[in-house]
Amino acid sequence: MKLIIPMAGRGTRVRPHSHVTPKPLLKVRGKNMVERIVDTFTRVLPRPLDAAAFVLGPDFGEEVREQLRAVCRPRGIDAHFPVQHEALGTAHAVLAAGDQLSGEGIVVFADTLFDMDGSVDLGEADVIAWVKHVEDPSRFGVAVREGDRIVEFVEKPRTLISNEALIGIYYVKDLAVLRDTIEGLIEDDVRGHGGEFQLTDAFDRMLKAGYRFTTASVTEWLDCGTIPALMETTKVYLDKEAGEPSPGTAEHCVIHEPVYLGPGATVRNSVIGPYVSVEAGARIEHAVVRDSIVFAEAHVANAVLQDSLVGQHAHVHGQPQVVNIGDHSVLGPRG
Numbered sequence: 466m467k468l469i470i471p472m473a474g475r476g477t478r479v480r481p482h483s484h485v486t487p488k489p490l491l492k493v494r495g496k497n498m499v500e501r502i503v504d505t506f507t508r509v510l511p512r513p514l515d516a517a518a519f520v521l522g523p524d525f526g527e528e529v530r531e532q533l534r535a536v537c538r539p540r541g542i543d544a545h546f547p548v549q550h551e552a553l554g555t556a557h558a559v560l561a562a563g564d565q566l567s568g569e570g571i572v573v574f575a576d577t578l579f580d581m582d583g584s585v586d587l588g589e590a591d592v593i594a595w596v597k598h599v600e601d602p603s604r605f606g607v608a609v610r611e612g613d614r615i616v617e618f619v620e621k622p623r624t625l626i627s628n629e630a631l632i633g634i635y636y637v638k639d640l641a642v643l644r645d646t647i648e649g650l651i652e653d654d655v656r657g658h659g660g661e662f663q664l665t666d667a668f669d670r671m672l673k674a675g676y677r678f679t680t681a682s683v684t685e686w687l688d689c690g691t692i693p694a695l696m697e698t699t700k701v702y703l704d705k706e707a708g709e710p711s712p713g714t715a716e717h718c719v720i721h722e723p724v725y726l727g728p729g730a731t732v733r734n735s736v737i738g739p740y741v742s743v744e745a746g747a748r749i750e751h752a753v754v755r756d757s758i759v760f761a762e763a764h765v766a767n768a769v770l771q772d773s774l775v776g777q778h779a780h781v782h783g784q785p786q787v788v789n790i791g792d793h794s795v796l797g798p799r800g
Contacts, residue, residue, distance in 0.1 A: 466512045467570030467640065468542070470499065471558035473522040473549040479692055481791025482760070482776055487525065489575035490532055491695065492744050492760065494702040494725045498575050498689060500536045506571055507540060509585045516543045518565035520558055523550050554661025556647045566644035572664075574633035578698060580685040585636070591676040592668060593636040596629035597686040605630035606665050608680055615678035618665045620658055631665070632686050646670050692774065692789060699758055700740045713743060721755070747775075753785075760792075768797070 472489045479488050489498045496504075499519075506514060519533050530546050537544040549561035559572055579595070587593065594608050594615060607627040609617040619626060637643050646667045657663035672678055687701055688694040703723035713726025721738035727745035736753045743749060746762040757773040759765060765775060769785030779790050782797035790796055 466510060466514050467565060467568060468503065468506065468514050468517040469520070469559060469562050469565065469570055469572045469640070470502070470517065470575050471520040471549065471555070471561070471572075472499075472575050473520055473525075473552065473558060473561070479690070479695060481789075481794075482692075482774065486777070486792070487521075487529060488689070490529065491689070492727075492742070493578065493689065493695070493699050494706060494742050495727050495744065497532070497536070498578060499533065501578055502573060502575060503536055503540060503542070505580065506573075509581050509583070510571075511584060511587060512569075514540070514542050514571075516545065516565065518545045518547055518562040520547050520549050520561045523548050552661075554657070554659070555664040556650055556662040556667045559664055559667075560644060560647045560651070566640040568640060569636070569638050570640050572635045572637060572643075576688070576690045577632060578685075578687045578689060578702075579632065579634065579683040581681075582684050585681060587636060587638075588679065589677065590636070590679040591638045591642075592671065592678045593681050594668075594678065595632055595634035595683055596680045597632050597683055598628050599630045600628070602626075602628050602630055607631060608678075610680060613679050615672065615680060618669050618672070620663075620665060629680060632683065634683075635664075635668075636681075642671065642676070643667065646674075696756070696758065696772070696774070699742050700756075703740055703742060727761070744777075 472487055517537055534544050545565055547561050547563050549558050596608055603621055606620045607622055608615045608629045608631055609627045650667050651662055655666055657666045687698040689698050703725060707723045711726045712728045713730030715732040717734045718732050719736045724738040725742045729746040730743045732749045734751050735749050738755055740756045741754050743759045744761040747759045748764045750766045752765050753769045755771050757770050759775045760777045762778045763775045765781045767783050768781050773788045775781055776790055776792040776794055778792055779794040784797055
C-alpha cells in the first residue's frame with residue numbers, strides 16, 4: 466500500500482511559518498501534519514503502508530527530505546521524493562509522483578487533519594472518496610451518490626445536490642489507471658477550476674468509464690490552511706491528547722491545562738496556558754503565555770503573550786502583545 470502526498474505548494478496562507486518549513490511539516494501539538502496523517506492510515510487501513518511518495522517543490526532542500534524520512538523510517542515505510550516543477554493543478558501534482566503510481570494506494574492532500582472510527586473496509590471499490598457532511602456544500606467539491614455508489618462529482622454546486630464534501634483523501638485500487646487517466650486529461654488539455662488540471666476531472670473520467678466509486682466518512686476534519694485555523698486545530702488536539710505524555714519540564718510555574726511541553730522544552734517562573742503548545746527545545750522564562758504556539762527552539766522571556774505564534778529559533782523578549790513572527794526572528798532585546 467502506497468501513500469501519495471502532493472506537498473509542493475508554498476503554504477502562503479500560513480506565512481511566515483511556511484517560508485522555511487513546508488506547511489505539512491508544521492507541528493500540531495508535537496507532531497507534524499504528515500506524521501499525524503501517516504499514523505491515522507496506519508491505524509485504520511487493513512494493509513500496512515510500505516511506501517510513500519512526497520511530491521515536493523523544486524526548491525525543497527535536503528532538510529525537508531530528512532524530516533520526511535524521520536517520519537517514515539520508524540514505521541517501515543520507504544520514502545520517495547518526486548518533484549513537481551510547475552504548479553498546474555491537483556491532477557498534475559499527483560501525476561508528478563511518476564513511477565510510484567502503481568499498485569494500490571492512498572492519495573491525500575496534506576492541508577487538513579482528520580480522524581476516522583475503527584478500520585476502513587476497502588471492499589470492491591476501485592476508488593473510495595472520503596467525505597464529510599457539511600451544511601453549506603457550495604464552498605466545496607461534492608460527491609453525488611445513488612445508494613452506496615458515487616455517480617457524479619460536482620465542484621462548488623450552486624444548488625443543493627449533496628452535503629458530502631470531498632476532503633482530498635482517496636483510496637485508489639490501481640494507481641496506474643489513475644496515472645493513465647491524468648495523462649489523457651493533460652493530452653486533451655481538459656482544464657477545470659483556475660485553468661488547471663483537476664483531480665476530480667480525472668476521477669470523473671474514470672467514473673464515466675465504469676469504475677466503481679464509493680464513499681467513506683471521517684469523524685473529524687480540521688483545517689490547518691490558515692493561521693487562525695492552525696491555532697484552532699492545535700487547541701482541538703491539546704484537548705484530545707490532554708492525557709498523553711508532555712515530556713518537557715516546568716519549574717516554579719503555574720500551568721493551566723491543556724498545555725503541551727515538547728522534548729527538551731523548558732518553562733521557568735511563568736504562567737502557561739490554557740491552550741499552549743511549546744515545541745521541542747523551546748524556552749519560556751518569566752512570562753505569561755496563553756492560547757499560543759511556541760515552535761521548536763524558540764525563546765520567550767519577560768513577555769505576556771496571547772493568541773500568538775512564535776517561529777522556530779525566534780526570540781521574543783519584553784512588551785506584552787499579540788505576535789506572529791517567523792523562524793529566526795527577534796523581537797525585543799536578545800536575551
